[in-house]
Amino acid sequence: MTDLAIRNATPDDIPAIVAMLADDPLGALRESPDDLAPYLAAFDRLENDPNQHLVVAVRDGRVIGTLQLTIIPGLSRKGATRSVIEAVRVHRDERGSGSGGELIEWAVGTSRDLGCHLVQLTSDKTRTDAHRFYERLGFTASHEGFKLSL
Amino acid sequence: MTDLAIRNATPDDIPAIVAMLADDPLGALRESPDDLAPYLAAFDRLENDPNQHLVVAVRDGRVIGTLQLTIIPGLSRKGATRSVIEAVRVHRDERGSGSGGELIEWAVGTSRDLGCHLVQLTSDKTRTDAHRFYERLGFTASHEGFKLSL
Numbered sequence: 204m205t206d207l208a209i210r211n212a213t214p215d216d217i218p219a220i221v222a223m224l225a226d227d228p229l230g231a232l233r234e235s236p237d238d239l240a241p242y243l244a245a246f247d248r249l250e251n252d253p254n255q256h257l258v259v260a261v262r263d264g265r266v267i268g269t270l271q272l273t274i275i276p277g278l279s280r281k282g283a284t285r286s287v288i289e290a291v292r293v294h295r296d297e298r299g300s301g302s303g304g305e306l307i308e309w310a311v312g313t314s315r316d317l318g319c320h321l322v323q324l325t326s327d328k329t330r331t332d333a334h335r336f337y338e339r340l341g342f343t344a345s346h347e348g349f350k351l352s353l
Numbered sequence: 354m355t356d357l358a359i360r361n362a363t364p365d366d367i368p369a370i371v372a373m374l375a376d377d378p379l380g381a382l383r384e385s386p387d388d389l390a391p392y393l394a395a396f397d398r399l400e401n402d403p404n405q406h407l408v409v410a411v412r413d414g415r416v417i418g419t420l421q422l423t424i425i426p427g428l429s430r431k432g433a434t435r436s437v438i439e440a441v442r443v444h445r446d447e448r449g450s451g452s453g454g455e456l457i458e459w460a461v462g463t464s465r466d467l468g469c470h471l472v473q474l475t476s477d478k479t480r481t482d483a484h485r486f487y488e489r490l491g492f493t494a495s496h497e498g499f500k501l502s503l
């Protein structure tokens with residue numbers, strides 16, 4: 204298997220990213236791969252925020268994974284900057300290939316390079332496979348994750 | 354009891370904020386209220402990021418609460434912007450007064466005003482009182498919250 208490249212996403216990657224977001228038991232209920240306009244508008248907002256890093260993982264010229272890393276400064280923990288990982292997806296053809304681990308390791312390494320003291324993420328309680336995956340990568344399920352839809 | 358005012362934090366509020374961060378079973382282990390330099394540096398980073406809102410709650414001229422609200426654009430959920438609440442603290446003299454609820458309601462209302470579709474936060478699994486508080490305010494503990502210290 205050829206190496207995985209992880210690079211910043213471009214507008215041309217949006218269809219592949221949205222297809223992965225939608226190809227998921229939860230995403231299928233809340234994404235609209237047939238209408239990319241709201242995603243392109245969101246991409247502009249991400250590009251204009253220097254604390255946002257939307258990346259894709261590419262193998263053999265094909266986008267097979269994505270995640271979003273957000274850098275959040277803060278006062279707590281002696282003024283520690285933290286990062287948040289969101290929207291992690293790996294194409295179904297690539298699951299079990301280690302690509303997900305490489306994406307998370309990229310996010311952890313980038314967080315360290317940018318001076319973060321903590322990396323955090325939340326995962327829906329129904330995604331038990333994902334929970335084991337994050338624990339294998341060294342994360343601890345120490346927190347309850349609360350959401351409120353507006 | 355006089356009304357609560359919620360306003361953006363200023364550098365003059367840092368000692369009161371850090372005192373609240375430290376006056377907590379978890380915060381006592383990781384804050385340094387006798388050395389404010391790292392907090393002032395972090396405050397500068399917050400001030401330079403338009404997606405960060407660090408606020409204080411003030412009653413009778415005294416800072417009695419704080420939280421940090423971060424606005425995060427993203428592709429998932431049809432390009433939905435979300436917000437994250439961090440570092441919620443209420444002075445021990447004010448607990449049970451409704452101040453914490455007013456702070457969270459401020460964060461939810463501001464998130465709505467800024468076009469967010471989702472508000473999220475994590476709370477340490479040991480903070481069971483906080484979990485009931487967030488559930489009363491309409492939040493759902495739908496996610497596992499993972500952390501990795503760097």
